[in-house]
Amino acid sequence: MLQIKNLHVYYGQIHALKGVSLEVKPGEIVTLIGGNGAGKTTTLKTISGLLTPKEGEIVYQGEKINNAKAHELVAKGLIQVPEGRHVFAQMSVQENLDLGAFPRKDKQGIARDQEKVFELFPRLKERRSQTAGTLSGGEQQMLAMGRALMGGPKLLLLDEPSMGLAPLLVREIFSIITEINKTGVTILLVEQNANIALSVAQRGYVVETGKVFMEGDSTSLATNEEVRKAYLGG
Amino acid sequence: MKNTTNKKNLDAYLTLIAGIVLVLLNVVLLAGKMPAYYSGILRFVGINIILAVSLNLINGITGQFSLGHAGFMAVGAYVSALVSIHLGWPLILALFVGALAAALLGVLIGLPTLRLKGDYLAIATLGLGEIIRVVILNLDITKGARGLGSIPRTTNIYLVELVAVITILFTVNLMRSTHGRALLSIREDEIAAEAMGINTTFYKVFAFSAGAFFAGLAGGLFAHSMGYIAPSNFEFMRSIEILVMVVLGGLGSITGSVVAAFVLTILPEALRGFAQFRMVLYSALLIAIMLFRPSGLMGTRELDVRSALTIFKSGGEKDAE
Numbered sequence: 001m002l003q004i005k006n007l008h009v010y011y012g013q014i015h016a017l018k019g020v021s022l023e024v025k026p027g028e029i030v031t032l033i034g035g036n037g038a039g040k041t042t043t044l045k046t047i048s049g050l051l052t053p054k055e056g057e058i059v060y061q062g063e064k065i066n067n068a069k070a071h072e073l074v075a076k077g078l079i080q081v082p083e084g085r086h087v088f089a090q091m092s093v094q095e096n097l098d099l100g101a102f103p104r105k106d107k108q109g110i111a112r113d114q115e116k117v118f119e120l121f122p123r124l125k126e127r128r129s130q131t132a133g134t135l136s137g138g139e140q141q142m143l144a145m146g147r148a149l150m151g152g153p154k155l156l157l158l159d160e161p162s163m164g165l166a167p168l169l170v171r172e173i174f175s176i177i178t179e180i181n182k183t184g185v186t187i188l189l190v191e192q193n194a195n196i197a198l199s200v201a202q203r204g205y206v207v208e209t210g211k212v213f214m215e216g217d218s219t220s221l222a223t224n225e226e227v228r229k230a231y232l233g234g
Numbered sequence: 235m236k237n238t239t240n241k242k243n244l245d246a247y248l249t250l251i252a253g254i255v256l257v258l259l260n261v262v263l264l265a266g267k268m269p270a271y272y273s274g275i276l277r278f279v280g281i282n283i284i285l286a287v288s289l290n291l292i293n294g295i296t297g298q299f300s301l302g303h304a305g306f307m308a309v310g311a312y313v314s315a316l317v318s319i320h321l322g323w324p325l326i327l328a329l330f331v332g333a334l335a336a337a338l339l340g341v342l343i344g345l346p347t348l349r350l351k352g353d354y355l356a357i358a359t360l361g362l363g364e365i366i367r368v369v370i371l372n373l374d375i376t377k378g379a380r381g382l383g384s385i386p387r388t389t390n391i392y393l394v395e396l397v398a399v400i401t402i403l404f405t406v407n408l409m410r411s412t413h414g415r416a417l418l419s420i421r422e423d424e425i426a427a428e429a430m431g432i433n434t435t436f437y438k439v440f441a442f443s444a445g446a447f448f449a450g451l452a453g454g455l456f457a458h459s460m461g462y463i464a465p466s467n468f469e470f471m472r473s474i475e476i477l478v479m480v481v482l483g484g485l486g487s488i489t490g491s492v493v494a495a496f497v498l499t500i501l502p503e504a505l506r507g508f509a510q511f512r513m514v515l516y517s518a519l520l521i522a523i524m525l526f527r528p529s530g531l532m533g534t535r536e537l538d539v540r541s542a543l544t545i546f547k548s549g550g551e552k553d554a555e
Contacts, residue, residue, distance in 0.1 A: 069433070080429050087423075087426070088423055091418070099427075102416065102432055144426075
């Protein structure tokens with residue numbers, strides 16, 4: 001579904017990605033783990049079109065998307081939930097969801113997806129007329145994910161969904177991520193919390209200083225001595 | 235609950251009062267009983283409403299801080315005036331050409347500058363407004379600092395009113411459409427808007443040039459109302475005046491812009507009795523309003539004709555919804 005080969009990305013003079021290669025197959029949950037400043041978010045932003053690579057190749061559904069703009073990719077089902085949630089704080093939950101379906105014209109499909117979102121996140125249904133800025137952090141994360149689902153994603157990019165959330169909520173969010181995946185949405189997940197990321201993902205990549213440092217299926221990564229030491233707390 | 239009901243009723247009565255004032259003004263005008271001095275002020279009220287509402291589209295609704303509105307007004311004023319003088323085209327056509335020139339400039343300026351944000355965009359648009367003024371100051375065809383005279387004074391109060399109503403209707407309808415929601419989402423959070431599949435560059439440039447179009451119209455009306463324009467009419471302070479109207483009325487509230495344009499155009503005239511203290515009082519009032527209503531006179535609220543109808547339907551006792 002998504003192939004990335006030898007990706008190089010610069011922020012001005014700073015060489016942020018130094019040849020990242022990875023692959024996401026249809027139906028998978030794949031996770032990128034790694035420390036601060038490793039290049040996880042940069043990778044995600046480059047895929048979703050917010051950054052342009054200097055070298056390398058991004059292929060999505062057989063099509064090269066190196067220079068595609070973010071809004072063009074959303075229409076093709078490649079949708080990102082940005083880090084730090086970014087809900088439209090002054091708008092209601094419903095208005096946020098409506099904006100998620102912005103590029104779509106199929107009214108019935110949108111209504112069906114909204115039902116799906118309310119099934120996954122019953123709390124959003126309870127609070128549909130509430131202003132998004134007054135939701136708790138966990139609810140805002142749910143809204144950000146629900147809003148992305150309204151766009152009808154084929155590949156969902158999740159950036160740090162656990163950020164700033166209580167452990168109990170993190171578990172809830174991640175069980176919903178598994179649910180979303182079961183409905184046929186492929187997921188690429190960037191996460192600092194390697195433990196929980198590896199528990200839901202089938203495969204993972206460990207990113208370090210702009211390079212893929214290790215890759216493999218989740219269980220082998222979770223039991224790997226080096227990964228355990230560096231990211232899983234021994 | 236009680237509170238929102240009260241607020242709704244207040245809005246309804248305010249709308250009713252505004253409507254009555256508007257009808258009365260027009261009756262007096264049509265009857266020919268309005269002194270020229272007052273109808274002259276009303277023309278400026280109308281022009282300022284067009285300017286404030288169109289700047290609100292850029293600053294308040296789309297959240298792009300622009301300080302170059304006087305520049306677009308100048309382009310509309312000069313282009314339409316020159317078309318009238320040299321080609322002798324009818325007023326409507328001249329106005330349209332002027333507005334189109336301003337809109338085109340809006341696209342040209344918007345494409346490179348709108349990637350800037352906040353303070354940086356403000357400074358860039360401020361600079362561009364000044365560049366427009368300096369170019370006009372140095373061209374031969376615009377007659378430079380001497381100013382451009384003998385423009386046919388064909389603007390009348392009804393035309394100003396009509397254009398103001400068109401501007402308001404356009405902006406309100408835009409705000410309520412899907413495109414309007416895209417603009418609002420850019421104000422709220424540009425990163426999220428982009429992630430939702432909204433072409434933020436397109437919408438920002440669109441808002442910018444639509445605002446410039448109406449500013450150009452206002453400029454054209456101004457030129458054909460005064461009969462004489464000079465670069466000093468379109469200085470940086472003019473942009474600030476329009477901005478003050480938008481902020482005072484409430485960023486994002488069309489009603490607010492209209493009310494503020496009304497109040498701030500009439501106020502300096504009404505304060506003439508205080509002679510040299512006039513501008514001091516004017517400024518003090520501005521400070522007082524911003525202290526007591528930090529989000530503007532109207533905040534983001536709007537008055538709606540339908541709300542006024544509820545007074546008659548329910549006798550103003552019950553919430554009609």
